[in-house]
Amino acid sequence: MPKQQYCELLRTTNAEQREVVLEAIHRLHGCGDELLQALQIFFTGPAGCGKTYTLKALMETYNRYTQNHNSLNNAYVACASTGKAAVPLGGTTVHSAFRLTTSRVTRLLSAENLQAYRNMFVGVRAVFIDEISMLSAAILGKINYRLQQITGIYDQVFGGLHIILCGDFRQLPPVRATSCYTVPINQLGGPILWQSIDYFPLVRVVRQTDELFSRILTKIGDGLKLSVNNIKFIESRHKSESWCKENVPDAVRDRRIALAVGYPYMITSNINVGDGLVNGAIGVLRHIERQPADPAEAGPSTSTTSPPTKDEIITLWFEFPDKSTGASAKLKSRPHVLSKPNTLSVDWVPVYKKVVNITLTKTVKCKRKQFPCVPACAITIHKSQGGTFDVIVYKYSSKQPQQLVYVAMSRVTSINGLYIITEKDSPLIFKHGREGNDSQTTRDIRTEYIRLQGHTLQTTTKKAVKFCDDATSAGQTIVTNINCQSLSAHATDIETDTVIPRSDYLVLTETWMRDTCEPHPIKNYECISRKNNRTKSDTNAAGGVAIYRRLSSISTGKVIDAVTDTARVIKTCGDLCLAEVTCFTADTTFKFVLGAVYIHPGLSVQDIGMLLHQALLPYVHNSQYVPPFLQVDPNMPILLCGDFNQNVKSDDKFLKFIKDTFNLDCVSDMSNTIDIEEHPIETLKVEMDENEEYNREASHGISFQTQPLSTQQVSSIHQSLPPTAPTHTEVKQEPVDEEDHDIQLYLYLVGTSEMTSLINYGQPLLFTISYVPTLKPRQNQQTTSTQIWSFLQHLQHKLEATRLMCI
Ligand SMILES: Nc1ncnc2c1ncn2[C@@H]1O[C@H](COP(=O)(O)OP(=O)(O)OP(=O)(O)O)[C@@H](O)[C@H]1O
Numbered sequence: 001m002p003k004q005q006y007c008e009l010l011r012t013t014n015a016e017q018r019e020v021v022l023e024a025i026h027r028l029h030g031c032g033d034e035l036l037q038a039l040q041i042f043f044t045g046p047a048g049c050g051k052t053y054t055l056k057a058l059m060e061t062y063n064r065y066t067q068n069h070n071s072l073n074n075a076y077v078a079c080a081s082t083g084k085a086a087v088p089l090g091g092t093t094v095h096s097a098f099r100l101t102t103s104r105v106t107r108l109l110s111a112e113n114l115q116a117y118r119n120m121f122v123g124v125r126a127v128f129i130d131e132i133s134m135l136s137a138a139i140l141g142k143i144n145y146r147l148q149q150i151t152g153i154y155d156q157v158f159g160g161l162h163i164i165l166c167g168d169f170r171q172l173p174p175v176r177a178t179s180c181y182t183v184p185i186n187q188l189g190g191p192i193l194w195q196s197i198d199y200f201p202l203v204r205v206v207r208q209t210d211e212l213f214s215r216i217l218t219k220i221g222d223g224l225k226l227s228v229n230n231i232k233f234i235e236s237r238h239k240s241e242s243w244c245k246e247n248v249p250d251a252v253r254d255r256r257i258a259l260a261v262g263y264p265y266m267i268t269s270n271i272n273v274g275d276g277l278v279n280g281a282i283g284v285l286r287h288i289e290r291q292p293a294d295p296a297e298a299g300p301s302t303s304t305t306s307p308p309t310k311d312e313i314i315t316l317w318f319e320f321p322d323k324s325t326g327a328s329a330k331l332k333s334r335p336h337v338l339s340k341p342n343t344l345s346v347d348w349v350p351v352y353k354k355v356v357n358i359t360l361t362k363t364v365k366c367k368r369k370q371f372p373c374v375p376a377c378a379i380t381i382h383k384s385q386g387g388t389f390d391v392i393v394y395k396y397s398s399k400q401p402q403q404l405v406y407v408a409m410s411r412v413t414s415i416n417g418l419y420i421i422t423e424k425d426s427p428l429i430f431k432h433g434r435e436g437n438d439s440q441t442t443r444d445i446r447t448e449y450i451r452l453q454g455h456t457l458q459t460t461t462k463k464a465v466k467f468c469d470d471a472t473s474a475g476q477t478i479v480t481n482i483n484c485q486s487l488s489a490h491a492t493d494i495e496t497d498t499v500i501p502r503s504d505y506l507v508l509t510e511t512w513m514r515d516t517c518e519p520h521p522i523k524n525y526e527c528i529s530r531k532n533n534r535t536k537s538d539t540n541a542a543g544g545v546a547i548y549r550r551l552s553s554i555s556t557g558k559v560i561d562a563v564t565d566t567a568r569v570i571k572t573c574g575d576l577c578l579a580e581v582t583c584f585t586a587d588t589t590f591k592f593v594l595g596a597v598y599i600h601p602g603l604s605v606q607d608i609g610m611l612l613h614q615a616l617l618p619y620v621h622n623s624q625y626v627p628p629f630l631q632v633d634p635n636m637p638i639l640l641c642g643d644f645n646q647n648v649k650s651d652d653k654f655l656k657f658i659k660d661t662f663n664l665d666c667v668s669d670m671s672n673t674i675d676i677e678e679h680p681i682e683t684l685k686v687e688m689d690e691n692e693e694y695n696r697e698a699s700h701g702i703s704f705q706t707q708p709l710s711t712q713q714v715s716s717i718h719q720s721l722p723p724t725a726p727t728h729t730e731v732k733q734e735p736v737d738e739e740d741h742d743i744q745l746y747l748y749l750v751g752t753s754e755m756t757s758l759i760n761y762g763q764p765l766l767f768t769i770s771y772v773p774t775l776k777p778r779q780n781q782q783t784t785s786t787q788i789w790s791f792l793q794h795l796q797h798k799l800e801a802t803r804l805m806c807i
Pocket residue numbers: 012013014017045046047048049050051052053054168206207385386387388
């Protein structure tokens with residue numbers, strides 16, 4: 001899938017669908033403990049909430065985040081309990097994927113097969129199984145065993161692979177077997193395998209936009225009684241069979257097994273699962289190909305008027321709505337099709353007779369040769385599971401199991417497309433809704449869902465949301481640092497993210513936003529500072545930094561003009577902008593300098609030093625170099641965020657320099673980050689010409705461009721520059737005893753493991769939320785500014801950490 005299509009797909013997902021995709025990204029590319037944990041989830045939700053839709057997004061995510069997506073091999077194995085359910089995923093049945101037989105005993109794979117599997121599984125990180133409700137506990141156990149055998153990891157369930165099980169237990173159960181959440185009969189180990197899996201529910205139904213209808217359907221699925229009005233609503237869809245034949249003829253089954261061109265037929269066996277020719281696939285019959293009967297076969301003629309022998313039907317040609325169905329069969333038959341240009345079409349798929357051996361008794365065996373298809377003006381409810389239809393004529397019977405009723409009715413996209421018929425047109429009495437269903441199976445399903453709720457997957461998104469909400473209610477200021485690689489391309493991603501809009505400040509790098517244009521709007525934010533040293537003559541605007549403030553933030557932020565302007569002197573290094581942020585606590589204010597930095601790749605520490613030095617000059621303790629027109633505050637806390645393009649993992653020269661010169665501590669946890677080189681991933685870069693309109697010079701409106709420095713100011717700065725980077729000036733502070741003050745400083749740092757966002761496709765690093773400290777007063781005691789400062793000094797003395805840098 002091209003990257004732009006992938007981005008569009010993710011953008012169409014709703015918040016909860018996206019949450020699970022982001023969680024997979026965290027597990028693959030975050031850092032910290034999650035990285036080591038395989039994502040093993042039961043991913044569920046009511047019919048039509050987009051489970052299969054999200055699976056497809058997840059599958060592509062595994063490809064993109066584990067290997068170069070152009071590779072021929074997928075990073076996942078996709079399968080489903082039935083061939084029909086496997087088709088939308090482009091997968092196969094679990095039986096064929098893992099060579100499972102119906103035997104109770106799971107046989108070991110032969111050495112040859114095992115080796116073949118191991119070769120196939122090179123690069124496979126995840127296994128997807130759809131329509132899990134139709135999978136038995138025994139089969140799940142066999143899959144577990146197979147995966148352990150293939151990976152050779154026996155002490156972890158599913159061989160330690162990521163496993164995404166998807167389905168809804170309110171839908172159809174496995175045929176003549178126990179559901180996978182129940183204890184398998186005759187098996188040791190009990191439900192441990194199933195219960196080790198985390199639960200991730202989707203709750204929003206997408207298939208039906210009518211909320212009332214989808215609520216009623218979920219109640220039916222849960223076996224709950226419906227209200228009188230709800231029952232009336234469903235029963236109002238009753239129609240007579242003759243009415244349906246006349247008004248929706250395509251949805252009424254014609255039981256005659258006749259072949260008629262132009263009518264739909266359903267394939268009744270898995271001819272080729274990989275090719276989409278599966279039990280349940282429906283296509284329109286386009287041509288019946290006959291072979292003239294061989295007169296020799298008719299035997300000697302007994303009379304001159306003997307009837308002619310019948311032509312034999314050799315091939316049925318179908319057209320499937322999905323052009324990929326039967327793609328390889330079409331390819332194979334192409335020479336034959338081209339030889340009959342006026343009769344056959346390359347869009348049609350040939351279906352041949354299939355021979356089935358049937359053993360009737362020990363001594364009687366027979367062979368049946370027939371086309372594996374039946375008229376498909378209607379399909380069984382079992383075959384409809386997983387499908388979405390605009391119109392449904394459903395024959396209701398009060399004796400049908402509740403899961404069957406639920407699956408049948410939940411296929412349709414709107415109540416207006418649902419027509420319910422009854423045996424002999426008897427009045428519709430919707431028994432399932434009137435009485436509910438309190439069978440043992442329904443009770444077991446309800447109990448299982450309650451148990452599962454206690455095992456809900458704690459996603460990084462949930463943790464980050466809680467973290468932000470707690471921080472906000474405690475009056476803390478949240479700063480999020482994002483490497484956005486074109487703000488115009490990703491502003492919507494920022495706006496629609498669950499976590500990012502909770503930040504007070506967005507520190508953006510690689511905005512690709514020229515200074516000559518108006519700042520790109522971000523909903524609910526204002527741009528308070530920005531810089532891009534690229535000039536009009538530069539071919540692209542790569543780089544660029546900006547600081548945005550949430551309009552509802554209780555803090556204030558203003559650009560530090562003079563410093564931002566001094567940074568312009570070193571144009572070739574990168575970009576830097578600063579803002580002075582003032583946070584208001586209950587009874588005092590707290591100021592700090594917030595900086596956004598982007599350094600071009602391949603620069604030396606000296607080059608970067610020049611840029612930073614000029615920008616941060618007023619805040620350096622060694623004030624002898626500070627020109628008189630700049631106000632000096634060597635104690636001002638600084639939070640510098642950005643993309644420094646320095647490999648700090650392999651060389652600490654840069655960190656040492658930044659610490660010695662500016663007393664800045666690096667707070668990002670680099671220990672678990674992944675080198676992009678090791679995991680080649682194409683970053684989501686939107687070509688600059690796509691932003692042409694945005695990048696063109698703005699002719700009117702607000703300009704945040706700062707006033708250029710006067711020549712005098714520039715020369716003053718030049719004169720003030722030290723010949724070499726100044727050495728670290730020791731800060732002499734009196735140690736302050738923490739006990740004396742009892743003030744807690746809340747400093748939260750959330751690294752890449754805590755968040756990833758859409759804007760971060762393929763760019764797992766450099767994504768940090770940093771939380772600026774605020775002070776919590778001791779109970780019944782007012783916090784004074786003296787205390788705050790003495791505490792900060794104490795902290796600086798102790799941790800030397802009031803100046804922070806996030807990279
Ligand atoms: N985020 C989305 N944006 C647009 N369409 C969506 C979205 N999510 C789901 N859909 C559409 O809603 C319909 C139902 O989706 P899907 O088949 O994935 O649901 P499901 O939960 O797997 O259903 P079932 O339980 O019946 O198998 C499909 O037509 C799908 O394309």
